[in-house]
Amino acid sequence: MAKYYDIDDILIEEEFAPVIFHKPVNGVTIDPSAETSCVEQGAKVELPFWLAHELHLRQAVSINLPACFDQKTRLEIQADAACVDLRSRCPYFYEFGCKLQPLVTDRTIGILLSTAFKIRYKERLTKVFTATHLTASKFLPFLTKEETNLYEAAHLSMTTFRKWRTGGPRFQRASILGRKRKES
Amino acid sequence: MAGQTDPHISLFSPEEVEFMGEDELVEIVPNMNMEPLNFIAGDFGRFVPQIPTQVPLWLAVALKRRGKCTFRPPQWLSVDNLTQILEAEREPQSKFQPLPFSYVEIARLLFDHARDDIPDMYMVRSLVEDIRDVRLHKLENNLGSFQGTSAVKMDNVSAMEVNLVRPFARRALEAFYKHDKPEADTADRDTRSSRQPREANNEPRRPLRQR
Numbered sequence: 116m117a118k119y120y121d122i123d124d125i126l127i128e129e130e131f132a133p134v135i136f137h138k139p140v141n142g143v144t145i146d147p148s149a150e151t152s153c154v155e156q157g158a159k160v161e162l163p164f165w166l167a168h169e170l171h172l173r174q175a176v177s178i179n180l181p182a183c184f185d186q187k188t189r190l191e192i193q194a195d196a197a198c199v200d201l202r203s204r205c206p207y208f209y210e211f212g213c214k215l216q217p218l219v220t221d222r223t224i225g226i227l228l229s230t231a232f233k234i235r236y237k238e239r240l241t242k243v244f245t246a247t248h249l250t251a252s253k254f255l256p257f258l259t260k261e262e263t264n265l266y267e268a269a270h271l272s273m274t275t276f277r278k279w280r281t282g283g284p285r286f287q288r289a290s291i292l293g294r295k296r297k298e299s
Numbered sequence: 300m301a302g303q304t305d306p307h308i309s310l311f312s313p314e315e316v317e318f319m320g321e322d323e324l325v326e327i328v329p330n331m332n333m334e335p336l337n338f339i340a341g342d343f344g345r346f347v348p349q350i351p352t353q354v355p356l357w358l359a360v361a362l363k364r365r366g367k368c369t370f371r372p373p374q375w376l377s378v379d380n381l382t383q384i385l386e387a388e389r390e391p392q393s394k395f396q397p398l399p400f401s402y403v404e405i406a407r408l409l410f411d412h413a414r415d416d417i418p419d420m421y422m423v424r425s426l427v428e429d430i431r432d433v434r435l436h437k438l439e440n441n442l443g444s445f446q447g448t449s450a451v452k453m454d455n456v457s458a459m460e461v462n463l464v465r466p467f468a469r470r471a472l473e474a475f476y477k478h479d480k481p482e483a484d485t486a487d488r489d490t491r492s493s494r495q496p497r498e499a500n501n502e503p504r505r506p507l508r509q510r
Contacts, residue, residue: 213477229478236471237443244439244463261474269467276463279313280407 123260127207127214128165134176135159164214171218178218183208189227196231197238200257208259235262243269316462320404321357326371329362356405360412370409370416375399378419381426388433395434395455403431403459438464445471 118124140154154160162170170176183205191199201208212228239254243266258266311319322340328351335344336358343354351371354362362368374380375398384396399405406427414420438460441453451472 209474209478225478232474232478233446236445236474240467240471242439243467244442245436265467265470265474268470269464272463272466276313276459279317282411 123207123210127210128168129163130181130205130207130211131161132164132167132181132215133159133161133179134167134170135179136176138175140175164211168214168218177220178215180215180219180221180224181205181211184212184215184221184224184227192227192231192234196234197254198257199231201231201235201259201262202257206260209261236265240265240269244273311462313459313462316401316458317404317407320401320458321355321360321408323356323399323401323405324353325356325359325373325405326351326353327359327362327368328371329368331367356408360408363412370413372409372413372417373399373405375402376406376409376417376423376427378422378426381423381430385426385430385433388430388437393437395437395453397455398430398457401458402427403457434460435463442468442471445475 136154136156136158139156142152143154144152162176167176167178171178183201188199188204205211209228209232212224216224216228239258240262255263255266328349329346330348331346332348333344333346335342335346340355343358344352346352346368359368359370363370375384384398387393387396406424409417410420410424417423434457438453438456441451442464445451451468
């Protein structure tokens, strides 16, 4: 609730998570192409996280790990976390993982996230201050939203510093000063 | 923090850092007679020709622009001292060398306004640039050594350097904190989550909340 108006938070909760229904549900249209408007017990459906979360609280469904945390991704992260294209998997990889973590049975996801972030941080993000924008643009499309924010923060402070160093107008004229008095 | 251009990412613009750096005292040699100036920060003067006096940098720059004084370059801004510092900075695994907190800004203002008062101006300027680049690299390496949420200690980092890495370091530490926290209370959460379903089974089925 604290981040109610945070657009990123809203988008994270829009990510789909596979769920299994424990109870038959009547009168809902989860799949528009289904013949009947009810979901049977044991049905596997993909729901947006906000819905899956509410249903999970009411013990109606159990949440499975989404595809972006599957075994293949894990192996890739173990092999070389810095080169994995996480954005195409899930642009909110870390935040989504953090939100899922208390709801799924898999306990390893927290460690996966923190090791992935540590390695990627060390390999990629700390190079921002001295790397040129050209080399950075090579790995930029791989970064998740959170990592991109970090990168942008560093890049922005670096560009303003460069601008300051190379000079430019030292004194800015207030816009009101340039105006001539209106002739009345 | 008050006065930041962009409080969202908690960054002072370099101009703002420069503005704060202008409060540092420098020594000037006036060439005019003037009564002492009484400011909130203190009294400066009186100004007598050829008698050196300490004034804030901004005042010194203003006087210099009017041709009323010459600068005495600070002790650390000499070729010998800077060469020493640069060599010490280049030592692998070395700490940051002690320099004035706002050395970047002071150097910049002096190079802009007091070219004629600094001996070996071009040498000094390129030394300062080199020192700044080496220190920036070192700072970056230090950032890379973050290993989760632990106290980070970096001595002798100057105002401009701190301001450069502030938004990045803050966000990075926040991210580390977020990822470290769940690991710490895994045990606690295990007990809680195993308890949850049992309680739920005992109680009668809860009706969906009315909206």
